[in-house]
Amino acid sequence: MKKIKVYSIFILTFAMLTLFPIGSASAHHNVQWEGMQVKEGQVGKVDVLKTTTIYKMKNKKLVSYKKTKAKDVHRVFKVDKKKKLYEIGSGQYLKINAKELKYKAVPQKILDQMKKKHIELTRGTYIGDSPARVKKVEKAKWVADMQDVILFDTKKYGYNAGLMYIFEKKKLQYVGYDLELSKEKHTYKEMKALHDSIAKRVKKDEKLKEKSYFETDGKRELFTAWPRSGKSTVVVGVTNEEGYTQAIVAFGTR
Structure with a gap:
């Protein structure tokens, strides 16, 4: 050329x-935290400590969807303390249970990076x-x-x-x-x-x-x-x- x-x-x-x-x-588009790319709307993540169930909502009731195993990691988009649920995207939920899941919130400095356009x-x-x-x-x-x-x-x-x-x-x-x-x-x-x-x-x-x-x-x-x-x-x-x-x-x- x-x-x-x-x-x-x-x-x-x-x-x-x-x-x-x-x-x-x-x-x-490319903010990294804890070894993952942070997605828009993400508030935290959960590390799976032992095999547990992922649920979906059907007729306003939780139904078993599939299993997630120890060492799996899921993004969390909402923490519903009243219903004791983590919303992990695509209409899927995990029940809040400290023995099975370890939750960590996205730090504010990471959220601030996400706001940059x-x-x-x-x-x-x-x-x-x-x-x-x-x-x-x-x-x-x-x-x-x-x-x-x-x-x-x-x-x-x-x-x-x-x-x-x-x-x-x-x-x-x-x-x-x-x-x-x-x-x-x-x-x-x-x-x-x-x-x-x-x-x-x-x-x-x-x-x-x-x-x-x-x-x-x-x-x-x-x-x-x-x-x-x-x-x-x-x-x-x-x-x-x-x-x-x-x-x-x-x-x-x-």
Whole structure:
């Protein structure tokens, strides 16, 4: 991948994403505590000390569902002291019994971390992720680490593509695909057809149902963006820069 293409996608991504409204953030996605990922609404956990019964509610009565064995661990989403039950999710319950279960509440500092808002980007990554986490979750072929960028090779939307993770102060901000086109330079008419084709494929593949926004200067640049609630804005851009046509799909927000 040419260096000039890397820097041009920087410019396009950063510039275009400031033009569109952002979606609302979602709760932190990766808070760890006691060897588990804390789920939204979780208030604690129980360690199973000896085999006991998990119940479900049927006609407002508890019925035996299955057994859980010693050393099993369950998230707890509600402690009902009146009914003496732990609600462990999916409509399942454990009876409070100190001889069979050891309960531990999620510490306040962990709950405070859960309140921090993160925005989902794409490919299992979120705003603020570290380079180490990106490398852990990304399965595409690694190409290089550059300053504030990690590059991969992949295939996406029917094209071979350079996949770029863009960081600020080692915190992930944007993800972009630089699509490999069949020829270097296109007329504006060809660019419009190319833009529309890519936008249609992106909308389908990303299952985008939000209202899109279209921008063009009528000469060298065409952009469509989908602001997503709780996730990043998706931008498709086709431009003529430095004597060649570039097509990008970017995920990010400002």
